[in-house]
Amino acid sequence: xxxxxxxxxxxxxxxxxxxxxxxxxxxxxxxxxxxxxxxxxxxxxxxxxxxxxxxxxxxxxxxxxxxxxxxxxxxxxxxxxxxxxxxxxxxxxxxxxxxxxxxxxxxxxxxxxxxxxxxxxxxxxxxxxxxxxxxxxxxxxxxxxxxxxxxxxxxxxxxxxxxxxxxxxxxxxxxxxxxxxxxxxxxxxxxxxxxxxxxxxxxxxxxxxxxxxxxxxxxxxxxxxxxxxxxxxxxxxxxxxxxxxxxxxxxxxxxxxx
Amino acid sequence: xxxxxxxxxxxxxxxxxxxxxxxxxxxxxxxxxxxxxxxxxxxxxxxxxxxxxxxxxxxxxxxxxxxxxxxxxxxxxxxxxxxxxxxxxxxxxxxxxxxxxxxxxxxxxxxxxxxxxxxxxxxxxxxxxxxxxxxxxxxxxxxxxxxxxxxxxxxxxxxxxxxxxxxxxxxxxxxxxxxxxxxxxxxxxxxxxxxxxxxxxxxxxxxxxxxxxxxxxxxxxxxxxxxxxxx
Numbered sequence: 330x331x332x333x334x335x336x337x338x339x340x341x342x343x344x345x346x347x348x349x350x351x352x353x354x355x356x357x358x359x360x361x362x363x364x365x366x367x368x369x370x371x372x373x374x375x376x377x378x379x380x381x382x383x384x385x386x387x388x389x390x391x392x393x394x395x396x397x398x399x400x401x402x403x404x405x406x407x408x409x410x411x412x413x414x415x416x417x418x419x420x421x422x423x424x425x426x427x428x429x430x431x432x433x434x435x436x437x438x439x440x441x442x443x444x445x446x447x448x449x450x451x452x453x454x455x456x457x458x459x460x461x462x463x464x465x466x467x468x469x470x471x472x473x474x475x476x477x478x479x480x481x482x483x484x485x486x487x488x489x490x491x492x493x494x495x496x497x498x499x500x501x502x503x504x505x506x507x508x509x510x511x512x513x514x515x516x517x518x519x520x521x522x523x524x525x526x527x528x529x530x531x532x533x534x535x536x537x538x539x540x541x542x543x544x545x546x547x548x549x550x551x552x553x554x555x556x557x558x559x560x561x562x563x564x565x566x567x568x569x570x571x572x573x574x575x576x577x578x579x580x581x582x583x584x585x586x587x
Numbered sequence: 588x589x590x591x592x593x594x595x596x597x598x599x600x601x602x603x604x605x606x607x608x609x610x611x612x613x614x615x616x617x618x619x620x621x622x623x624x625x626x627x628x629x630x631x632x633x634x635x636x637x638x639x640x641x642x643x644x645x646x647x648x649x650x651x652x653x654x655x656x657x658x659x660x661x662x663x664x665x666x667x668x669x670x671x672x673x674x675x676x677x678x679x680x681x682x683x684x685x686x687x688x689x690x691x692x693x694x695x696x697x698x699x700x701x702x703x704x705x706x707x708x709x710x711x712x713x714x715x716x717x718x719x720x721x722x723x724x725x726x727x728x729x730x731x732x733x734x735x736x737x738x739x740x741x742x743x744x745x746x747x748x749x750x751x752x753x754x755x756x757x758x759x760x761x762x763x764x765x766x767x768x769x770x771x772x773x774x775x776x777x778x779x780x781x782x783x784x785x786x787x788x789x790x791x792x793x794x795x796x797x798x799x800x801x802x803x804x805x806x807x808x809x810x811x812x813x814x815x816x817x818x
Contacts, residue, residue: 435684435735436691440630443684447677451720455672459665483730483805492680492728499723502711506772507663509713574711
């Protein structure tokens with residue numbers, strides 16, 4: 330991860346859903362880049378491993394209670410980072426519904442399930458933007474959304490997850506134009522990466538994981554820290570100062586026609 | 588090209604959906620339209636309404652243009668209340684889910700579903716963040732549904748038109764319910780000469796209904812006379 334060294338030195342970043350999976354890996358990558366990393370989680374006790382990763386990588390971890398469906402919690406998390414470190418340079422909204430890995434029976438499900446997805450991925454995307462805006466305006470910072478290839482191609486198994494992740498891409502394009510004059514950049518990453526659900530699948534259904542890996546030209550699923558982390562850090566860093574309104578697909582070549 | 592197929596048109600009573608419904612009916616198609624007072628995010632109400640309209644049978648085509656153009660008021664996201672955000676962004680997504688779910692119960696095997704949306708999410712439009720979010724969500728929800736319903740040979744496709752055409756339909760002198768038509772950033776003028784967006788959309792709906800189009804599903808067709816030109 331030496332390529333990230335110093336890229337975010339002294340910068341303050343909030344990562345939501347940072348307790349596991351992509352959020353944990355991306356947090357560690359920001360640590361490698363020298364950032365002060367706000368580790369946003371619903372249960373602070375679930376953030377200890379991420380905090381250790383960030384510290385080991387050379388960053389400064391700050392564990393924050395941040396259930397993004399709770400407006401007061403997300404506002405307080407941002408306020409604490411700004412109060413303690415004087416600035417906010419980037420927000421990475423990675424949190425998803427706890428039901429995001431479940432199949433959705435579209436024809437028979439209810440709005441209650443939709444609300445689970447929408448509250449975390451759609452409403453919180455807007456709310457975090459509004460809450461972070463004055464701080465990002467001061468630092469000419471970045472807002473990065475963790476979208477998904479499913480939000481581009483539409484998944485038969487996960488129509489709600491696909492829709493809310495697509496909403497983020499529409500959001501990115503529009504907000505990039507809206508905030509361009511403030512020099513705040515807005516982008517998204519669509520990763521294909523090992524998640525806790527896939528780790529379980531590796532144990533329970535190794536053949537299924539092999540089939541998935543076989544669809545990836547690079548022959549493996551992405552590592553949250555070493556594959557998804559660096560492009561995420563790049564998009565939030567000064568090196569991407571002229572990049573906004575984009576979705577970067579980081580999938581080992583699995584998705585090429587999007 | 589009038590057809591004997593039964594077409595269900597779900598609109599909010601203005602804009603492109605209403606204009607398409609009128610033209611379909613004028614040319615002799617069997618068109619049924621939803622009640623304009625229907626809350627499209629109310630699953631029970633939509634279910635009752637569609638069953639009441641369709642009866643015990645099925646429809647062959649569904650045209651869905653269910654985003655209310657009067658919700659397209661341009662405003663920076665920082666000025667929106669939670670209610671504003673919900674109404675402009677999340678309500679259309681909920682409505683799309685509810686309507687598509689209920690459409691599944693009334694459409695015949697081999698039927699054709701066409702959604703009409705504005706092109707705004709392709710380019711992104713400042714001060715229309717909620718609309719752009721909703722449009723992209725609905726477009727990809729349609730793709731997911733196309734994958735799910737393919738086993739019944741039902742196709743689900745999306746036609747996008749430029750924002751003014753979506754909001755006004757054939758009422759080109761209209762004021763879009765008093766909200767005006769926001770400016771969409773595009774590279775230049777349309778490549779093709781001006782024409783009726785409603786006729787352009789009708790042509791694509793007819794094309795998608797042809798037997799030869801049975802293999803087209805989950806796609807996006809942009810009928811904006813060459814304005815955006817998707818990459």
